[in-house]
Amino acid sequence: MFAQRSPWINRIALLIVALVAGLLFVDRLGDGFNSDLPTRPIANLLYTWALLLSAFTLILGVFHLLWTHLDRIQQGSQEWPLSLLLVVAFVLVLVAGFAASGGVTSPLLEWTFDALIAPGQATLFALTGFFVVAAAYRYLRLGSPGGLWILAGALITLLVQTPLSQQALPPVATQFADWLLLVPVMAVMRGALLGGALAVLFAGVRLFFGPKG
Amino acid sequence: MTSTSTFGCPHCGKPNPLAATFCGACGAYLLGLDAAEMTRKSNPPADDEPVFQPRNDAPTPPSDPAQTQPWLRPDFDQPESERPDSERPGSERPNPPERGRPSPDDQPWLRADSDAQPTDPPPRPAPQRLVGGLQGLIEPIEIDQSLFRPESAGPTRSALDDLPYETRRELRQLFATDVPILEDPAQENPEVGLSAGQGRGLWRRNWIYGLLLAALLLGLWFANATPDSRPHSWPGVSAAYSAIDSLSADAVVLVNWAYDPSNAGEMDLAALPVIEHLLEKGARLLVVSQLPGGPATARRLIAVARTGASQAALSRQLGDTLVEGGYLPGGVASLPLLGQAPVQSVPVDMQGRAVGNRAAIRALATDSPALLLILAARSEEVQRWIEQVQSLDDAPIVAVTSAAVDPAIRPYVDSGQIVGLVSGYAGGIEYQTLMADVLTTSGQESQRRHITGQNWALVVLLLVVAVGSLAGLAERREP
Amino acid sequence: MTPLDSTLPPIWENLGLLIGFVFSLFILSFVIRDSWLVRAAQYLLVGVTLAYTVVLVWSNVLWPRLFLPLLTNPLALFDSGGQPTDQLWVGWLPLAAGLLLWAAGIDHLRQRFTGSGQPWLRHLAAFPLALLVGVGLGAGVAGAIQGTLLPQFWRAGQMGESLAGAPSLLLTGLLTLLITGGALLHLHSGQATGDRQRFPAPLRPVLSGWAWLGQRALWLAAGVIFARVFASRITLLIARLDTLFFSQQASDLWRWLLALVGGG
Numbered sequence: 001m002f003a004q005r006s007p008w009i010n011r012i013a014l015l016i017v018a019l020v021a022g023l024l025f026v027d028r029l030g031d032g033f034n035s036d037l038p039t040r041p042i043a044n045l046l047y048t049w050a051l052l053l054s055a056f057t058l059i060l061g062v063f064h065l066l067w068t069h070l071d072r073i074q075q076g077s078q079e080w081p082l083s084l085l086l087v088v089a090f091v092l093v094l095v096a097g098f099a100a101s102g103g104v105t106s107p108l109l110e111w112t113f114d115a116l117i118a119p120g121q122a123t124l125f126a127l128t129g130f131f132v133v134a135a136a137y138r139y140l141r142l143g144s145p146g147g148l149w150i151l152a153g154a155l156i157t158l159l160v161q162t163p164l165s166q167q168a169l170p171p172v173a174t175q176f177a178d179w180l181l182l183v184p185v186m187a188v189m190r191g192a193l194l195g196g197a198l199a200v201l202f203a204g205v206r207l208f209f210g211p212k213g
Numbered sequence: 214m215t216s217t218s219t220f221g222c223p224h225c226g227k228p229n230p231l232a233a234t235f236c237g238a239c240g241a242y243l244l245g246l247d248a249a250e251m252t253r254k255s256n257p258p259a260d261d262e263p264v265f266q267p268r269n270d271a272p273t274p275p276s277d278p279a280q281t282q283p284w285l286r287p288d289f290d291q292p293e294s295e296r297p298d299s300e301r302p303g304s305e306r307p308n309p310p311e312r313g314r315p316s317p318d319d320q321p322w323l324r325a326d327s328d329a330q331p332t333d334p335p336p337r338p339a340p341q342r343l344v345g346g347l348q349g350l351i352e353p354i355e356i357d358q359s360l361f362r363p364e365s366a367g368p369t370r371s372a373l374d375d376l377p378y379e380t381r382r383e384l385r386q387l388f389a390t391d392v393p394i395l396e397d398p399a400q401e402n403p404e405v406g407l408s409a410g411q412g413r414g415l416w417r418r419n420w421i422y423g424l425l426l427a428a429l430l431l432g433l434w435f436a437n438a439t440p441d442s443r444p445h446s447w448p449g450v451s452a453a454y455s456a457i458d459s460l461s462a463d464a465v466v467l468v469n470w471a472y473d474p475s476n477a478g479e480m481d482l483a484a485l486p487v488i489e490h491l492l493e494k495g496a497r498l499l500v501v502s503q504l505p506g507g508p509a510t511a512r513r514l515i516a517v518a519r520t521g522a523s524q525a526a527l528s529r530q531l532g533d534t535l536v537e538g539g540y541l542p543g544g545v546a547s548l549p550l551l552g553q554a555p556v557q558s559v560p561v562d563m564q565g566r567a568v569g570n571r572a573a574i575r576a577l578a579t580d581s582p583a584l585l586l587i588l589a590a591r592s593e594e595v596q597r598w599i600e601q602v603q604s605l606d607d608a609p610i611v612a613v614t615s616a617a618v619d620p621a622i623r624p625y626v627d628s629g630q631i632v633g634l635v636s637g638y639a640g641g642i643e644y645q646t647l648m649a650d651v652l653t654t655s656g657q658e659s660q661r662r663h664i665t666g667q668n669w670a671l672v673v674l675l676l677v678v679a680v681g682s683l684a685g686l687a688e689r690r691e692p
Numbered sequence: 693m694t695p696l697d698s699t700l701p702p703i704w705e706n707l708g709l710l711i712g713f714v715f716s717l718f719i720l721s722f723v724i725r726d727s728w729l730v731r732a733a734q735y736l737l738v739g740v741t742l743a744y745t746v747v748l749v750w751s752n753v754l755w756p757r758l759f760l761p762l763l764t765n766p767l768a769l770f771d772s773g774g775q776p777t778d779q780l781w782v783g784w785l786p787l788a789a790g791l792l793l794w795a796a797g798i799d800h801l802r803q804r805f806t807g808s809g810q811p812w813l814r815h816l817a818a819f820p821l822a823l824l825v826g827v828g829l830g831a832g833v834a835g836a837i838q839g840t841l842l843p844q845f846w847r848a849g850q851m852g853e854s855l856a857g858a859p860s861l862l863l864t865g866l867l868t869l870l871i872t873g874g875a876l877l878h879l880h881s882g883q884a885t886g887d888r889q890r891f892p893a894p895l896r897p898v899l900s901g902w903a904w905l906g907q908r909a910l911w912l913a914a915g916v917i918f919a920r921v922f923a924s925r926i927t928l929l930i931a932r933l934d935t936l937f938f939s940q941q942a943s944d945l946w947r948w949l950l951a952l953v954g955g956g
Contacts, residue, residue: 024549028549028605031553040553043549043553044553044554044557047546047549047550047554047558048550048557050543050547051541051550053543054542054543054546054547055542055543058542103565104563105563105564117474117506117509118477118506118509119474121473121474121475122474124475125478130422130425133421133670133673133674133677134418134422134677136674136677136681137677137678137681137684138681140681141681141682141685142682142685143685143686143689144685158674158675159671161444161445161616161639162444162668163445163664163667164667164672167442174445177445181447181448181619181620182448182623182627185620185623186623186624186627189621189623189624190627193596193624
């Protein structure tokens, strides 16, 4: 987006990033020692700005997408009638939303939510049920790498979590599944969480000290 | 960044970094695009592509970053046998390796044998992603990438890397929260070069879809689960119940409504008894959401919960007990405000009315909330609130989540950061039992249908896995 | 259809139910094949959702928090003591930054399609964007340290409790620590734990063994996660089928359809 940006603009932008991030960092970590830090009002102001600017960028993003579809219609590219449908639906709902007082709590927008958004999103995500079973066909196999372990973890959990099979299992199986979730799986997920958090930390440090730092 | 580090989005044509998951312009899902297609669509950088201006005194980067960063090569994931001769280790290269460049000795993943998957099919185009939020559409993300893209970050080796390319791609899809739906049927089955509907034998997915649909419809129709049949209750539900039950009347509960209609089918079952319990306790709820569909979903479930809550709770005016804080954009960047200055972060409700004089807000001006309730369909939402809100206000957290989220947030339960966890429909049923809540007839029928459906789905899954294993064995024996 | 009170005529309720039903069937037809019906429904859904989001952002965020206060009292920039007011800090400044973002974004689009643009606009817009990135980075890193790194490291290293408890607790604590470390090691280094250049000889078998354990635990966890994902996704599917074909039987729409089919 910001092409032809001169190096000094880049430097100032990075300086702003570093200053803002540094200030928030000090505010957050200093809170444990002094809850009445002078940085607090500035931090709150920055968070408020971020909230408002995010709203601006969100609308900009929607506008961007809409523009892309308008371009597709204009170019007559593949599936342009569907892009037209998208744009028409967008305009209708937008007009309905702004014409009625109350925004999304107006009766017409509530109706739109109940008649289109909620059933549409729910059905779309319900399809993932099919994908999961189709994926199981190919990946829950003994022959694949780690297949035995994956299959063992999946089977014990599946059998315990489903009422039909759970009734037939001895109590020790249920206890074992609980233990599996609470000890080894929890430990693995902790390792993954720590790895992720360390990655965020190193990315931040890298920014502060430059890409080579 | 040079020209080879970008490729055109198949959806809108906008140049994107090779590592991009979503198109920066239209949000299309880009992971796993066909390597050939990426190469074909590779185009020189638009003059407006965000770039780091290299320092004048910096060494000139090699003309082809794929030489120093082999993971940028479109065919990095492809079997060696399918790569061009010039790129295979051992073959002559136009430019011999120089000092400082990664070699197979110090980066074992570059070795020919480490990535060889002779049975791997060529990658196929990923489905386009149109629904699932607005990630990737927003310009700052593009800027963010341009500002922080590491110059030569090495590839990290993960457990997933041991799996074949196709497996990794589908596992990513499987565990992603977005719906991969706009698939190209012609590319559905690269193994046989035919679409899913026209594939050969068991590679056709239609039999799996049809079997599951038929089993579920029949199961729901007959609903033969016995009335006392109940799913296993995973640990954490009783702790959640105790935490809410110990709340005093008028305690302020900050609620993060982190699910929308896409996951409401599961989440409503888990959240309904918890919200009912809170209303019965007379807690004051301040509900906010960072999903556009969240506030409307919350309004509907709370309305249902009010009809199910006891008359004692209904005798209170809802206006006193509920503040609809609405939508809070900004993600991580705006969330800390809720942790350290909630009054400032929610000045108005969904109707645009000032909420400064509401009891919950007045209480939050001086004290932390008595409880944070997170209703989330994704583990990231729970983690974000723990990191950005709880770390600032130190309030205990009760999480109500999708079953899929449960394992990922167990470490937080173990460390005591989450005091109670209700996950999935099973958690909801267990919570209802603890509340000694008597279901209506239709509620009982619906619950029976759910349990029967789960039973039948397990049978289908076991059958599919058994057939899949046999098919795998048969494939191995083929010459 | 909705548990909320609505002022719309009752016919809208049935109409909404019918539209939602047909719309859902269009999407569900993906199970048979990916047809134009599925695509049309998806494009329609995207269009409606985007417009809904814009209305929400405007009516719930930008209008009440920014534009309304500014329009109510636009010139209250300084108080009687000459100090800047909130009107300036959380009103005009973010408004200017936001409008700058919009202008730069539109200019970017214009440039994409017409080839001409205003570089200075995009130069200026780099500053509010840098601010957004800085806030996200500062909050993200501080939150990761405060909310995940410190508590989880602390908890992982808390063997004291286990030592004082029963032997089984000690065993569990030790296993947890081993698996956490092994998973972290495998995710970070993987097969490189056997690398001669990176690790000295006495360490290599230990690290390789530890990473081996971590990898097995990761596989086991993947199986458990798969099972939980299965439960979750099947619940979504059951709930949708239940709503479409069973729960809505009590609605006027279904009564009407049944009467139509039955000739009653």
